[in-house]
Amino acid sequence: MTAPPDRRRFPPEIAGERATLQGYLDYHRDTLMWKCAGLTPDQLRARPLPTTNLSLLGLVRHLADVERGWFRRRVAGEDAPPIFYTEAEPDLDIDPPADADPEADLAVWRSEVAACDRAVAGRDLDDTFVSRTDTLSLRWLYGHMIEEYARHNGHADLIREAIDGATGE
Amino acid sequence: MTTPAAPPDTRREPPETGDERAMLEGFLDFHRETLRWKCAGLTDEQLRAYSVPSSALTLLGLARHITEVERWWFLPFLGEEPEPVYFTDEKPNDDFDALDTVPPAEVFDRWAVEVERIRTAVAPIGLDAEFVRRGKTFSLRWAYLHMIEEYARHNGHADLIREGVDGVTGE
Numbered sequence: 001m002t003a004p005p006d007r008r009r010f011p012p013e014i015a016g017e018r019a020t021l022q023g024y025l026d027y028h029r030d031t032l033m034w035k036c037a038g039l040t041p042d043q044l045r046a047r048p049l050p051t052t053n054l055s056l057l058g059l060v061r062h063l064a065d066v067e068r069g070w071f072r073r074r075v076a077g078e079d080a081p082p083i084f085y086t087e088a089e090p091d092l093d094i095d096p097p098a099d100a101d102p103e104a105d106l107a108v109w110r111s112e113v114a115a116c117d118r119a120v121a122g123r124d125l126d127d128t129f130v131s132r133t134d135t136l137s138l139r140w141l142y143g144h145m146i147e148e149y150a151r152h153n154g155h156a157d158l159i160r161e162a163i164d165g166a167t168g169e
Numbered sequence: 170m171t172t173p174a175a176p177p178d179t180r181r182e183p184p185e186t187g188d189e190r191a192m193l194e195g196f197l198d199f200h201r202e203t204l205r206w207k208c209a210g211l212t213d214e215q216l217r218a219y220s221v222p223s224s225a226l227t228l229l230g231l232a233r234h235i236t237e238v239e240r241w242w243f244l245p246f247l248g249e250e251p252e253p254v255y256f257t258d259e260k261p262n263d264d265f266d267a268l269d270t271v272p273p274a275e276v277f278d279r280w281a282v283e284v285e286r287i288r289t290a291v292a293p294i295g296l297d298a299e300f301v302r303r304g305k306t307f308s309l310r311w312a313y314l315h316m317i318e319e320y321a322r323h324n325g326h327a328d329l330i331r332e333g334v335d336g337v338t339g340e
Contacts, residue, residue, distance in 0.1 A: 011311065024315075051332050052332055126186075135185065140184070140187075143192050146321070147199075151328070154323060155325045157322070162221075162223040
């Protein structure tokens with residue numbers, strides 16, 4: 001099985017701090033979409049690995065709420081409660097219900113990514129915000145989001161390979 | 170089967186505020202230590218296990234590969250040509266695949282030695298430093314972030330391989 005067409009944006013090799021961070025974040029956002037490309041709703045919902053219940057759809061829902069929680073709720077102070085999980089059921093993002101709709105959930109992810117970029121566009125990397133008792137900088141958050149996506153894209157690599165054999169860095 | 174406890178977690182967390190350099194070094198060190206943590210407390214046989222049935226990846230293969238990647242991206246900034254350790258031109262995937270050529274303990278020692286030397290030697294070099302490979306110019310800033318995402322992605326693989334080996338999980 002060949003991988004779907006690769007139209008990802010690649011990070012700039014020579015650029016300043018902000019452009020390089022944004023480039024790596026966008027690259028990993030695009031990588032997650034690439035790992036999901038060309039699959040049916042059932043394949044996106046599939047949990048194909050024997051020792052974990054992770055699915056591509058679960059990763060998309062999880063990252064939509066991770067983006068929203070950090071960039072919009074904590075950094076920008078927006079009234080943006082979780083979309084896919086609740087206090088009573090905190091894993092419903094990454095562990096989707098059987099009737100979850102991949103097309104709708106992917107649309108939510110896309111709209112969150114756009115809203116998150118807007119929420120931090122005017123802020124400096126040295127700007128800080130408070131999460132629980134910690135004071136964190138926007139610089140830290142960019143680093144965290146890159147590692148968060150990259151790690152989950154490692155999960156996505158193995159899930160996708162188990163679904164249809166498609167691989168690719 | 171009872172899931173064994175995860176090995177002791179002594180990883181250093183990246184700084185929550187700080188300048189660009191501190192952030193890059195902090196996240197990279199965190200992921201270097203995370204891969205080591207994912208490999209901790211296992212037998213040689215477990216380190217070589219193909220525990221995700223659809224994948225050819227192993228924890229030992231990841232440790233060998235990442236040693237090559239550290240050398241590949243950082244040694245040019247030290248003016249050195251990175252000669253391969255575990256693969257050859259004829260067998261370019263032997264870092265992942267040729268798991269019997271070097272005992273695991275030696276692989277992990279070699280990786281630690283390379284990382285320590287690279288950390289110390291790269292620290293005083295400015296993030297705008299550049300090197301050219303095959304006509305393309307790369308900054309040290311790009312290389313740090315590439316190494317962070319490279320480790321983090323492989324740590325995603327390591328998460329699922331480790332879970333397949335003995336059930337141990339952990340972010």
